[in-house]
Amino acid sequence: xxxxxxxxxxxxxxxxxxxxxxxxxxxxxxxxxxxxxxxxxxxxxxxxxxxxxxxxxxxxxxxxxxxxxxxxxxxxxxxxxxxxxxxxxxxxxxxxxxxxxxxxxxxxxxxxxxxxxxxxxxxxxxxxxxxxxxxxxxxxxxxxxxxxxxxxxxxxxxxxxxxxxxxxxxxxxxxxxxxxxxxxxxxxxxxxxxxxxxxxxxxxxxxx
Numbered sequence: 599x600x601x602x603x604x605x606x607x608x609x610x611x612x613x614x615x616x617x618x619x620x621x622x623x624x625x626x627x628x629x630x631x632x633x634x635x636x637x638x639x640x641x642x643x644x645x646x647x648x649x650x651x652x653x654x655x656x657x658x659x660x661x662x663x664x665x666x667x668x669x670x671x672x673x674x675x676x677x678x679x680x681x682x683x684x685x686x687x688x689x690x691x692x693x694x695x696x697x698x699x700x701x702x703x704x705x706x707x708x709x710x711x712x713x714x715x716x717x718x719x720x721x722x723x724x725x726x727x728x729x730x731x732x733x734x735x736x737x738x739x740x741x742x743x744x745x746x747x748x749x750x751x752x753x754x755x756x757x758x759x760x761x762x763x764x765x766x767x768x769x770x771x772x773x774x775x776x777x778x779x780x781x782x783x784x785x786x787x788x789x790x791x792x793x794x795x796x797x798x799x800x801x802x803x804x805x806x
């Protein structure tokens with residue numbers, strides 16, 4: 599009986615020791631978890647889509663994209679604008695100079711948001727720029743005048759609060775180019791562009 603009693607006491611002692619060790623392990627684990635640095639918040643990797651811009655005000659002049667038309671590789675004589683000033687009755691089709699290019703006809707309006715007239719030559723539309731930064735200059739008026747409106751009102755004086763005045767130009771643009779934009783510009787404080795101090799902006803184009 600004495601032997602059994604000693605065995606029982608030893609078993610209880612081992613059980614108590616095991617409980618103490620388990621409690622110590624749990625406490626140690628909890629202390630270590632509490633000592634850990636909180637995990638960094640997960641960064642939001644969602645990117646905001648860049649929306650196209652079809653109008654922009656520079657100084658007192660508001661530029662508004664109106665249209666851009668893909669004329670393909672030929673400016674057809676049948677598309678020549680007919681008006682009382684037309685002197686192009688003998689004009690033939692105009693073929694593109696490079697088979698890898700296309701004609702694009704672009705119209706942008708300019709509106710005077712100020713209180714007084716702008717000066718002549720205070721605004722204009724310039725190069726088409728693609729997503730690779732390539733620039734395409736407008737074609738010479740003598741070459742494509744037959745397909746431009748008459749009068750073509752680019753750079754004209756703008757009166758306050760009138761409807762946007764359209765400016766139309768024709769460009770040769772690579773067929774490979776995407777993300778096309780048109781550069782609009784005005785002199786700083788809407789002085790004449792010829793002053794050399796120019797503000798500009800790239801409006802998005804939707805070529806149809």
